[in-house]
Amino acid sequence: MQFNAIIEPFRVKTVEPIRHTTREQRLAAIRRAGYNPFLLKAEDVLIDLLTDSGTGAMSSRQWAGMMLGDESYAGARSFYKFEAAVKKITGFKHVMPTHQGRAAERILFGSALKPGDIVPNNTHFDTTRANVEYRGAIGLDIPIPEAHQPRVYHPFKGNVDLEKLERALAENPGKIPMVMVTVTNNSGGGQPVSMANIRAVSEIAHSHGAPFFIDACRFAENSWFIKMREEGYADKSPMEIAQEMFSYADGATMSAKKDGLANIGGFLAMNDDELAMKCKNMEILGEGFPTYGGLAGYDLEAIAVGLEEALDPDYLRYRIRSIEYLGERMKEDGIPFIEPTGGHAVYIDARAMLPHIPWNEYPGWALSLALYIEGGIRSAEIGTVMFGRQPDGSEKPADMDLVRMAFPRRMYTQSHVDYLAEVLGYIREISPRIRGVRMVEEPPVLRHFTARFEPAHGEILAEA
Numbered sequence: 308m309q310f311n312a313i314i315e316p317f318r319v320k321t322v323e324p325i326r327h328t329t330r331e332q333r334l335a336a337i338r339r340a341g342y343n344p345f346l347l348k349a350e351d352v353l354i355d356l357l358t359d360s361g362t363g364a365m366s367s368r369q370w371a372g373m374m375l376g377d378e379s380y381a382g383a384r385s386f387y388k389f390e391a392a393v394k395k396i397t398g399f400k401h402v403m404p405t406h407q408g409r410a411a412e413r414i415l416f417g418s419a420l421k422p423g424d425i426v427p428n429n430t431h432f433d434t435t436r437a438n439v440e441y442r443g444a445i446g447l448d449i450p451i452p453e454a455h456q457p458r459v460y461h462p463f464k465g466n467v468d469l470e471k472l473e474r475a476l477a478e479n480p481g482k483i484p485m486v487m488v489t490v491t492n493n494s495g496g497g498q499p500v501s502m503a504n505i506r507a508v509s510e511i512a513h514s515h516g517a518p519f520f521i522d523a524c525r526f527a528e529n530s531w532f533i534k535m536r537e538e539g540y541a542d543k544s545p546m547e548i549a550q551e552m553f554s555y556a557d558g559a560t561m562s563a564k565k566d567g568l569a570n571i572g573g574f575l576a577m578n579d580d581e582l583a584m585k586c587k588n589m590e591i592l593g594e595g596f597p598t599y600g601g602l603a604g605y606d607l608e609a610i611a612v613g614l615e616e617a618l619d620p621d622y623l624r625y626r627i628r629s630i631e632y633l634g635e636r637m638k639e640d641g642i643p644f645i646e647p648t649g650g651h652a653v654y655i656d657a658r659a660m661l662p663h664i665p666w667n668e669y670p671g672w673a674l675s676l677a678l679y680i681e682g683g684i685r686s687a688e689i690g691t692v693m694f695g696r697q698p699d700g701s702e703k704p705a706d707m708d709l710v711r712m713a714f715p716r717r718m719y720t721q722s723h724v725d726y727l728a729e730v731l732g733y734i735r736e737i738s739p740r741i742r743g744v745r746m747v748e749e750p751p752v753l754r755h756f757t758a759r760f761e762p763a764h765g766e767i768l769a770e771a
């Protein structure tokens with residue numbers, strides 16, 4: 308008998324209370340925060356879906372591992388455990404721990420890029436793009452066309468457009484020092500990349516003499532999608548699939564705050580001896596000695612265990628299925644979102660849901676405020692507030708106005724997801740009454756983090 312209920316493949320050993328608040332309390336809190344969810348106190352949030360980065364719950368094995376942390380400056384036992392865990396999955400020869408994913412990016416690009424270079428990727432994550440551009444190089448996003456069509460189903464919407472990759476390499480000889488692929492494609496909706504696409508990218512890059520690096524933050528979730536959706540992989544374990552993915556690559560950058568199931572950490576790994584030597588020197592300048600890389604010994608222990616736990620089929624089934632289930636409930640209620648649901652998040656199409664709010668009153672932002680005020684849910688606008696300001700000071704609508712609900716790992720349960728579905732259904736009912744906002748204080752860069760807003764028409768929710 309096949310049972311349908313999703314159960315969490317763990318039981319609870321330590322609990323952290325979350326706090327119910329009244330609508331009045333939430334209205335007061337969001338006013339104090341300048342109508343910016345980033346400026347809320349976390350304790351005023353009931354369900355926090357701001358990000359899946361570093362927010363997950365560690366296992367008893369990870370906490371036990373932390374007690375074994377060897378804090379020796381060089382050559383600590385914990386490093387060798389960490390290195391063995393990374394090598395088992397990736398097979399790469401050189402493994403450098405870093406304090407986050409972006410540190411791995413800074414070290415890699417600082418060692419391998421020069422001004423005018425081009426790095427193709429399905430979609431650069433924002434820190435990846437920023438680190439490429441900081442070197443005076445260009446980040447070229449070339450996902451398949453379906454990546455931009457929210458309601459079109461494609462099993463691997465994170466795939467790279469191979470023709471565009473071939474053309475970029477042919478037209479820019481000597482200017483592409485590496486090709487990257489981000490698994491899953493975070494900025495493109497947490498969408499997976501197929502094994503066939505990874506293999507093809509690797510062959511194309513290598514035929515032009517360019518090394519191939521994987522931005523591996525969600526390698527375990529990507530492996531699960533390959534197992535579920537790609538022919539020939541149903542009987543392989545997520546570990547075997549991950550090993551095959553990395554076998555096509557020459558190196559990887561990783562944020563252990565994602566599929567490392569840790570609260571902090573990351574790594575840079577590669578096969579090339581000469582590049583690794585350069586990177587190790589850069590690492591010493593900015594992160595620390597290459598056997599601790601800005602982390603405590605106990606962090607290395609937590610990541611070593613986390614990387615393996617992230618590949619547990621029961622865990623991956625529960626994780627991907629919970630998010631898919633929320634998508635199904637949203638579809639029943641007529642809530643538009645990027646389909647199919649991704650590995651770590653659901654992206655609501657706020658522009659489609661709130662067509663009466665003009666782009667310059669920020670429909671995504673308004674929707675995220677309504678989710679907080681009505682249900683205590685914190686989400687993140689990925690739209691015109693985040694991307695609308697142009698270098699010349701003008702403003703234009705972003706490609707899409709989305710609201711991302713990103714799921715911390717192993718933190719919330721089925722009943723939390725049912726609650727989310729209920730709140731979202733209610734928000735759908737009252738959506739014609741949701742009003743836009745105007746920005747009253749705007750910082751010069753990365754404005755979404757600290758900007759302050761006011762309702763453009765009295766209140767966020769107009770009287771019935």
Ligand SMILES: *Cc1c(COP(=O)(O)O)cnc(C)c1O
Pocket residue numbers: 360407408409410432434435489493522524561562563564565572573
């Ligand atoms: C989070 C993330 C990074 C950066 O990692 P940090 O640990 O936040 O520095 C890079 N790439 C992708 C795809 C990410 O999701």
